[in-house]
Amino acid sequence: MSSPINDFKHESLQDRESIVKYINALREGFESGQLVLGNNGNRIILEPAGMIKLDLKAKRKDGRIKLTVKVNWREKSEEEKEEEKPLIIESKRD
Amino acid sequence: MAYKKEIDENFRFLILAVRSQLQDALNFLDDTGTVSNENFFARDDYIDNLKGVIETKCFSQIHYSGEPEKKTVDLIKAVIVITTNLERIADYSVNMIGQMHHLHDTSFIRKYDYREFFDIILESVDLIYKAAISKDLQDGLHICKSELTIDSLYKEVFQELLAELKTGKNTEDLLTTIFIFRYLERMGDCLLNVGEAIISSAMGEKFKFDQFEALEESIQRAQIEASISDFTFDSIWETRSGCRIARVRTKNGNGSTIAAIFKEGQLKKLEDEKNNIEKWQEIIPGLPPRIYSFKPRGENASILLEYIDGNTLEDLLLSNNPEGVKKSLGLIKKTLNEVYESTRKMEPVNARPSNQLLERIREVHEVHPDYKFETRQIGSIETPSFDEMLKRLSEIDESIYSPFTVFIHGDFNIDNIILDKNKDTIHFIDLHRSKNFDYVQDISVFMVSTFRLPVKDDMVRNLMNLATDEIYRFGAEFAQRNNDTTFEARLTLGLIRSFTSSTRFELKEEFAKTMYLRAIYLIEKMLSHEGKPWEEFRLPSASLVY
Numbered sequence: 001m002s003s004p005i006n007d008f009k010h011e012s013l014q015d016r017e018s019i020v021k022y023i024n025a026l027r028e029g030f031e032s033g034q035l036v037l038g039n040n041g042n043r044i045i046l047e048p049a050g051m052i053k054l055d056l057k058a059k060r061k062d063g064r065i066k067l068t069v070k071v072n073w074r075e076k077s078e079e080e081k082e083e084e085k086p087l088i089i090e091s092k093r094d
Numbered sequence: 095m096a097y098k099k100e101i102d103e104n105f106r107f108l109i110l111a112v113r114s115q116l117q118d119a120l121n122f123l124d125d126t127g128t129v130s131n132e133n134f135f136a137r138d139d140y141i142d143n144l145k146g147v148i149e150t151k152c153f154s155q156i157h158y159s160g161e162p163e164k165k166t167v168d169l170i171k172a173v174i175v176i177t178t179n180l181e182r183i184a185d186y187s188v189n190m191i192g193q194m195h196h197l198h199d200t201s202f203i204r205k206y207d208y209r210e211f212f213d214i215i216l217e218s219v220d221l222i223y224k225a226a227i228s229k230d231l232q233d234g235l236h237i238c239k240s241e242l243t244i245d246s247l248y249k250e251v252f253q254e255l256l257a258e259l260k261t262g263k264n265t266e267d268l269l270t271t272i273f274i275f276r277y278l279e280r281m282g283d284c285l286l287n288v289g290e291a292i293i294s295s296a297m298g299e300k301f302k303f304d305q306f307e308a309l310e311e312s313i314q315r316a317q318i319e320a321s322i323s324d325f326t327f328d329s330i331w332e333t334r335s336g337c338r339i340a341r342v343r344t345k346n347g348n349g350s351t352i353a354a355i356f357k358e359g360q361l362k363k364l365e366d367e368k369n370n371i372e373k374w375q376e377i378i379p380g381l382p383p384r385i386y387s388f389k390p391r392g393e394n395a396s397i398l399l400e401y402i403d404g405n406t407l408e409d410l411l412l413s414n415n416p417e418g419v420k421k422s423l424g425l426i427k428k429t430l431n432e433v434y435e436s437t438r439k440m441e442p443v444n445a446r447p448s449n450q451l452l453e454r455i456r457e458v459h460e461v462h463p464d465y466k467f468e469t470r471q472i473g474s475i476e477t478p479s480f481d482e483m484l485k486r487l488s489e490i491d492e493s494i495y496s497p498f499t500v501f502i503h504g505d506f507n508i509d510n511i512i513l514d515k516n517k518d519t520i521h522f523i524d525l526h527r528s529k530n531f532d533y534v535q536d537i538s539v540f541m542v543s544t545f546r547l548p549v550k551d552d553m554v555r556n557l558m559n560l561a562t563d564e565i566y567r568f569g570a571e572f573a574q575r576n577n578d579t580t581f582e583a584r585l586t587l588g589l590i591r592s593f594t595s596s597t598r599f600e601l602k603e604e605f606a607k608t609m610y611l612r613a614i615y616l617i618e619k620m621l622s623h624e625g626k627p628w629e630e631f632r633l634p635s636a637s638l639v640y
């Protein structure tokens with residue numbers, strides 16, 4: 001059974017070819033507005049929206065490179081989501 | 095640091111008190127009417143206290159006396175062990191007398207010969223002080239052997255008592271008598287511990303009586319002109335497989351030093367090693383060490399082997415010795431080529447490395463529980479659980495065979511390869527796993543045993559990468575020459591096994607993870623190749639560079 005979680009961590013070794021799959025999976029998530037990360041059926045669902053801060057850092061030290069990509073955004077509360085629903089006015093027919 | 099006089103005094107008083115306790119117990123059984131209950135129990139308390147005092151003084155002397163001197167520490171360790179066992183002997187004396195109240199008639203016990211037990215025990219107790227202080231090996235052995243005599247005496251009395259029990263008469267008194275003799279038998283066990291403590295202190299290393307006897311016999315059989323007391327022990331250590339190994343040295347008649355490796359452990363393992371050494375001698379004489387003697391003893395055995403003076407490939411790498419490493423690699427390739435060419439048999443074999451891994455995976459997870467991951471999802475990518483990955487891997491390796499076998503080392507770690515002192519020959523040691531098998535087993539074990547040396551120094555790492563690469567190239571070229579088309583796939587399976595299983599000995603989390611993530615990466619590479627011919631699979635060579 002799946003239950004929501006608030007933390008997710010993934011660590012793996014990839015090569016230039018295989019890492020593209022992961023980057024594409026992340027890209028698809030941003031495009032569609034929903035990115036699902038899961039571990040043993042426990043999922044964290046991210047819905048990027050609004051202003052998104054992008055931090056990009058690169059570092060070279062003793063021949064070892066570190067590239068850090070950090071993405072931050074604020075999640076909308078249920079109330080805000082509610083407010084965003086379009087107002088629908090239906091006419092009454094007598 | 096010297097052994098303190100006050101410990102010595104307490105120790106002597108303890109031995110005297112235990113002796114009196116034994117004598118009183120004997121008098122009690124003899125019903126001489128000379129034993130005062132009050133004195134007897136008071137002395138038991140006194141012995142308990144003395145034991146506590148001696149232990150405290152011994153520990154504090156080791157702890158607070160500045161630079162500990164090994165021979166004093168050895169003596170103090172022996173005093174602690176002897177003290178514990180003497181106190182236990184005194185307790186058994188009290189327990190034994192406690193049993194006497196259960197006899198309907200105390201003269202019942204006198205039908206059986208307990209005096210002989212007491213004679214032997216008292217004789218040993220009288221030897222303890224001198225043997226311990228002067229570290230007298232012969233007296234230590236004599237005390238150990240008293241346990242054997244006591245055991246056989248106990249066996250006789252026990253049979254006699256059992257036979258009488260079957261008659262159905264005096265059952266209660268007979269049972270009580272068995273209990274009394276059982277305490278005497280346990281005193282023998284204590285004396286064995288005392289004797290072993292004296293031997294260990296004399297030899298400067300922990301020794302069990304039967305291991306000592308095995309060593310003595312090995313030396314006699316090897317016809318080296320020296321007795322065991324002339325030997326020095328450079329080192330003795332417990333290996334993972336429970337075999338004890340020591341390097342022993344002595345001088346022979348003309349003054350030159352003889353060094354040998356003494357191994358004591360499971361019969362099966364040492365027998366395999368002996369047989370394999372003989373096979374290796376036939377293939378390349380001088381490659382394995384010579385056997386000086388081999389002696390089975392029940393389920394155990396001991397073997398005395400030639401000590402090869404030189405450096406292991408591991409030593410050469412860690413000491414950053416490029417010349418030695420390159421020399422070794424050249425000789426290893428030449429030797430392997432010769433062995434492979436001369437022992438190749440056209441019989442397909444499957445090493446099933448993923449099954450080997452399955453056998454060890456529990457130990458891996460005991461050390462690193464977080465390595466057992468479940469299914470994972472990152473957006474549209476779903477990866478299987480660790481167990482599922484291993485299952486699929488096992489299905490893959492079921493179908494990948496080596497087209498031939500060669501005689502392999504079987505545990506081709508870089509610390510099992512020695513470049514001799516003159517640097518012109520190499521030797522293989524630890525040969526109990528040698529057999530006709532897939533040579534990729536040796537190649538993959540060699541590569542990972544190099545990789546897993548926990549070294550960060552760039553110079554040494556470069557040398558390690560060179561060693562890994564050379565052996566890989568050697569294997570690949572041999573495969574090509576011999577039409578072995580799935581070499582790379584089998585090598586990858588072997589590396590997966592060795593990378594993963596090596597983590598069970600690696601507690602440094604970061605380095606363990608380095609190996610484990612490589613294994614997972616290689617597994618994913620293999621799984622994504624499924625459906626295509628394994629002849630086309632290539633090992634991603636970057637995965638071997640740290």
